[in-house]
Amino acid sequence: xxxxxxxxxxxxxxxxxxxxxxISTKHIMNSSFKILxxxxxxxxxxxxxxxxxxxxxxxxFDESVVLVFNMLFFMAHTxxxxxxxxxxxxxxxxxEVRTKVKNALIYTPLAICVILILLMPKFNTIFYYNLEEGxxxxxxxxxxxxxxxxxxxxxxxxxxRKRELLDKSFKKMIILVTAIxxxxxxxxxxxxxxxxxxxxxxxxxxxxxxxxxxxxxxxxDDTNLVDKDYLIExxxxxxxxxxxxxxxxxRIANYDALSDTFGHNNTKALALNIASHVGNQFxxxxxxxxxxxxxxxxxxxxxxxxxxxxRLYDELSxxxxxxxxxxxxxxxxxxxxxxxxxxxxxxxVALVRYFNNMERSVGxxxxxxxxxxxxxxxxNLVENAIERGLKNNNFEVYYQPIRDLDKDTFVTAxxxxxxxxxxxxxxxxxxxxxIAENNGTIVAIGDFVLETVCKFVADNDxxxxxxxxxxxxxxxxxxxxxxxxxxxxxxxxxxxxxxxYLCLExxxxxxxxxxxxxxxxxxxxxxxxxxxxxxDFGTGYANIERMVTSDFRIVKFDKExxxxxxxxxxxxxVFAKLQNVIHSMDSMVVAEGVExxxxxxxxxxxxxxxxxxxxxxxxxxxxxxxxxxRDNNA
Ligand code: C2E
Ligand code: CA
Ligand code: CA
Numbered sequence: 293x294x295x296x297x298x299x300x301x302x303x304x305x306x307x308x309x310x311x312x313x314x315i316s317t318k319h320i321m322n323s324s325f326k327i328l329x330x331x332x333x334x335x336x337x338x339x340x341x342x343x344x345x346x347x348x349x350x351x352x353f354d355e356s357v358v359l360v361f362n363m364l365f366f367m368a369h370t371x372x373x374x375x376x377x378x379x380x381x382x383x384x385x386x387x388e389v390r391t392k393v394k395n396a397l398i399y400t401p402l403a404i405c406v407i408l409i410l411l412m413p414k415f416n417t418i419f420y421y422n423l424e425e426g427x428x429x430x431x432x433x434x435x436x437x438x439x440x441x442x443x444x445x446x447x448x449x450x451x452x453r454k455r456e457l458l459d460k461s462f463k464k465m466i467i468l469v470t471a472i473x474x475x476x477x478x479x480x481x482x483x484x485x486x487x488x489x490x491x492x493x494x495x496x497x498x499x500x501x502x503x504x505x506x507x508x509x510x511x512x513d514d515t516n517l518v519d520k521d522y523l524i525e526x527x528x529x530x531x532x533x534x535x536x537x538x539x540x541x542x543r544i545a546n547y548d549a550l551s552d553t554f555g556h557n558n559t560k561a562l563a564l565n566i567a568s569h570v571g572n573q574f575x576x577x578x579x580x581x582x583x584x585x586x587x588x589x590x591x592x593x594x595x596x597x598x599x600x601x602x603r604l605y606d607e608l609s610x611x612x613x614x615x616x617x618x619x620x621x622x623x624x625x626x627x628x629x630x631x632x633x634x635x636x637x638x639x640x641v642a643l644v645r646y647f648n649n650m651e652r653s654v655g656x657x658x659x660x661x662x663x664x665x666x667x668x669x670x671x672n673l674v675e676n677a678i679e680r681g682l683k684n685n686n687f688e689v690y691y692q693p694i695r696d697l698d699k700d701t702f703v704t705a706x707x708x709x710x711x712x713x714x715x716x717x718x719x720x721x722x723x724x725x726x727i728a729e730n731n732g733t734i735v736a737i738g739d740f741v742l743e744t745v746c747k748f749v750a751d752n753d754x755x756x757x758x759x760x761x762x763x764x765x766x767x768x769x770x771x772x773x774x775x776x777x778x779x780x781x782x783x784x785x786x787x788x789x790x791x792x793y794l795c796l797e798x799x800x801x802x803x804x805x806x807x808x809x810x811x812x813x814x815x816x817x818x819x820x821x822x823x824x825x826x827x828d829f830g831t832g833y834a835n836i837e838r839m840v841t842s843d844f845r846i847v848k849f850d851k852e853x854x855x856x857x858x859x860x861x862x863x864x865x866v867f868a869k870l871q872n873v874i875h876s877m878d879s880m881v882v883a884e885g886v887e888x889x890x891x892x893x894x895x896x897x898x899x900x901x902x903x904x905x906x907x908x909x910x911x912x913x914x915x916x917x918x919x920x921x922r923d924n925n926a
Contacts, residue, residue, distance in 0.1 A: 297346065300339035303494035307336040310494070310501055318511050320518065320577030322526075324382035328504060331375035334368050335497045339490035341365035349426070356413070358421045363409050366418065366436055370405045372493055373440035373473070374398075377447045379500070380466060384454045386533045405439045408432060437477050444470045444477075457532070465503040469496045512581060515564055516571040523580040523588055524641060531630065531637040538597040538629045540589040541644065542570065542604065545624035546653045547585035554619055560584065561614050562621060570604065586648045594629060601627050605657050622655030633660050634669075642672035674724050677713035678733050687711055687737065689744040690911035693920060694763070694882060694904040697896050701925045704795070706904060707745045707764040708911045709737060729769045738770040739783065745794065746787040748914060754793060757918070758925040763795045763825060763846075771798065772809055777816050791821035795846065799827040818843050825882070829853065830870075846902075847874050851885030854905070857898075858891050868898045 310332060319325055345361040347353075377398065381390075412418050418430045451458060451466045458466075476492045510519045523539075530537050544550070544563060551559040567587050571579045580588045589604075591597055604625065611620035628634065628643050643660060646668045681687050688710045693702040711719045728734040745762050754760070770776060784791060796817060814824060825846035830853035849867070856863035871881050883895050886905030895903060909920055 297343065299488055299491040300343045303339040303491045304336070304343075306491075306494040306498065307332070307339075310497060311336070314501065318513075318576070320511070320522070321575075322577055323387050324379055325504065327375055327379045327382055328500060331372055331379060332497050332501070334371040334375060335490075335493040337368035338365065338372065338493055341368055342490055349421070355422060359413050362419060362421060362427075363412055366409045367406065369436070369489075370402060370409075370439055373443035374402045376469070376496075377443045377450070380447050380450060383459075383462065384457050384529070384532070386529060386535055389533045389535055401439045401442055405435065408435060437481060441474060441477050444474055462503060465499060469499055472496055472499075511576065512567070512571075515568040515579075515581075516576050517567050517579050517581040517587060518577055520580050520582050520588070520644075522577065523582075523590060523644075524637075526577070526590060527630075527640060528637055531640075535592070536594050536630065536632075538591045538594050538627050539640065539644065540591055540597065540601050540604070540627045541582075541586065541625060541647050542566070542589075542608065543586040543624045543647065545622040545655050547621075549653060550619060550621060554614070554617060558614050558617060558619070562612050562619050565612055565614065566608055566621075569608070582644060582648050588644060591627075597627050597629060601625055601657060609655060622653065624650075624652060624655050624658070626658045626660045628660050638673060638676060639669050642669045645672065671727055673716060674719060674727050675731060675733075677711065677716050677719060678724055678728055678731075678737070681711050681713060682733065682736050682740075686713055687740055688913065689741055689748075690913055691748075691762070691917035692904060692911035693909050693917065693924075694902050695908055696902055697900060701758050702908075702921055703758065703760045704902070705759070705762055705917060705921075706797070706911070707741060707748075707762055709741050709765075710911075725767065729767055732769070734767045734769050735773060738767060739779070741765075742780065742783050743787075746784055746789055749789045749793045750787040752918065757921050759921065761793045761795045761823065763797050765827065766796045766798050768798070768810060771813050772806065776813050777820075780817070780822075781820070792823070795823040795825050797825040797827040797848065815843075826879075844879050846882055847879050848882045848884055848904075854883045854885045854891060854895075857883070857894050858888070864894070871898065871900060 314329070314332070341361050341364040345358060345365055348358040348361055381398075408418060412420060412430075416428075416430045418432050418436055419427060420430055421427050447466060448470055451463055455463065472492050473496060476489050480489055510522075512518070527537070527539070544559075544566065547559060547563070550562065554562075563584055567579075567581065570587060570589065574589060578590045580590070582588050589600075591600060593600075605623060608623045609621075611618050613619075626647060628640055630637075630640055634640060634643060646663070647660075650663075677686075690708050690710050691705040692708060694704045694706060695701070696703040709721055709725075711721070711724055713719060725734065725737075728737050741764055745764050749762060752759075773779065784794070798814065818824060823845040824843065825848055826844045827848050828850045829847050830850045849870075853867060853870075857867045858864075874881055880901040882902040882904055883891075883900050884904050886892055886895065886903045886907045888907060891905075892903065892907055912920065
């Protein structure tokens with residue numbers, strides 16, 4: 293009995309610590325946290341009733357007292373595992389929308405167990421006690437193990453089935469808790485005196501609580517607002533459960549102007565005041581901080597959305613007293629109804645973002661449908677596709693052969709990245725590269741392309757194929773990274789290839805970047821043996837200046853320039869003359885976008901160096917490219 297007792301005391305102490313921790317921090321009382329609280333209480337009662345049961349025996353209480361504690365002990369036990377399943381389900385489902393059948397299924401084993409426990413005094417079904425024999429196992433004793441084990445196994449199966457919807461660390465928690473408890477149940481069956489079960493339950497409760505702690509949304513102390521990740525989490529769950537909702541958005545439209553006039557601190561204080569004014573009117577967990585100037589409210593009473601929006605607009609559009617200053621702000625509001633205003637939760641997120649970043653500094657209530665948002669939504673979808681693509685290897689590198697007109701063979705190729713998303717299908721680099729440059733993911737994409745090309749060079753006998761080098765596109769953003777050169781070098785070294793096999797194409801863009809760093813990095817590449825190409829010559833911006841100042845082995849004439857070669861005579865001349873200038877600087881010319889025999893003949897006639905275009909081949913996957921080269925260079 294002493295063995296038993298120490299474990300019980302340890303778990304009671306652990307639970308007390310846990311309960312103090314729970315009470316002393318702010319929590320969002322959503323359904324899963326409520327279930328977790330129930331679970332903790334039930335688990336806490338297990339060792340408590342165990343001790344009562346043992347003491348009642350030791351101090352020779354009446355048989356009926358022992359029996360009651362015994363029953364309570366088993367009850368608490370069964371409830372814990374039941375709550376565990378409910379807790380895991382609550383991460384995916386909303387109890388409000390669960391079907392009656394499903395509920396019945398979940399509750400039945402629990403109900404059977406409870407009935408059997410209640411029948412214990414009369415029928416000695418499970419586990420009984422009398423003064424002569426002590427505790428005795430009844431014929432149905434295995435049920436007190438089977439039902440909890442069943443709930444745990446159910447939880448595991450459920451987790452497996454919903455694995456896509458559950459967080460990685462959450463799944464780890466489930467496996468850990470289930471494993472601990474299943475092992476404990478097995479130990480108990482074979483070694484009934486090792487009463488470690490209650491101790492393991494308290495350990496499980498700790499693990500679950502810390503997981504909750506870990507994954508819990510951040511709650512702003514002074515306003516009761518929650519961060520936007522929690523909005524996404526809750527919204528997604530509602531969408532999955534087909535539960536209608538609306539999001540009411542509030543923004544201080546003239547935030548920047550106020551900041552300039554009244555100072556950043558006062559403006560921030562104003563935003564906090566407004567946020568807490570709103571936050572205090574709603575439950576914890578339904579108001580969210582989107583940015584310093586924007587908050588969102590998740591509203592489930594959708595029929596009241598417009599009324600609520602207008603009421604809040606009137607309330608907030610007053611003037612606010614901050615540090616003795618009367619600040620009146622322009623409140624901009626809108627609401628998004630789901631479903632209704634848009635399809636798919638990704639679009640809801642895109643709308644929230646759009647509203648937050650919208651160029652508008654005057655207040656008012658706007659109808660979200662009036663905003664031209666389709667483009668913004670597409671950008672958001674493509675951003676997601678890029679993220680997914682990097683995670684799941686949806687990117688590929690295609691190669692487009694480039695022909696040397698003098699030698700009449702293909703001496704090089706341009707590597708072009710491709711993205712095929714399982715949801716959006718193929719996305720053109722012309723669309724996703726600018727988006728990737730904007731959000732910085734171009735660096736990871738660029739690394740992927742460089743790795744793939746290096747691997748290609750390392751795996752193939754370039755000389756035998758008749759290839760001198762491979763051209764790849766380098767974004768200005770990549771080029772401006774602090775560790776750009778080291779990064780390129782580390783990838784190239786990893787595959788042990790000579791830099792002479794790589795030619796990096798750069799384009800001049802008119803964005804506001806630092807030309808000094810750009811030029812310095814290009815020079816550093818040149819010194820290390822990489823060759824450089826100036827891409828898209830003839831479009832856009834100050835290419836002549838760039839061409840003269842940097843050492844380009846190749847200048848690539850853009851598709852449009854190639855068109856000139858077959859259009860009016862005057863433009864044909866321009867093409868030929870420019871080519872002469874480039875030759876005089878010891879650079880070679882690649883004409884891009886050659887599609888017709890006419891273009892090919894003309895370019896050959898005027899002595900153009902290289903040709904790239906659909907006339908020979910579209911960009912194709914690696915194997916197809918190698919085959920093409922073997923067939924044509926033989
Ligand atoms: P770019 O560097 O000017 O690449 C040439 C584009 O012209 C390619 O488009 C190619 O498929 C297309 N093209 C080739 N021959 C013909 C032709 O005969 N007719 C026509 N109409 N088009 C032809 P793509 O692959 O869609 O790439 C678009 C742009 O995306 C590229 O233009 C480049 O700026 C960018 N890009 C592609 N791959 C990468 C990459 O790996 N990294 C970076 N930073 N940008 C890339
Ligand atoms: Ca290019
Ligand atoms: Ca180009």
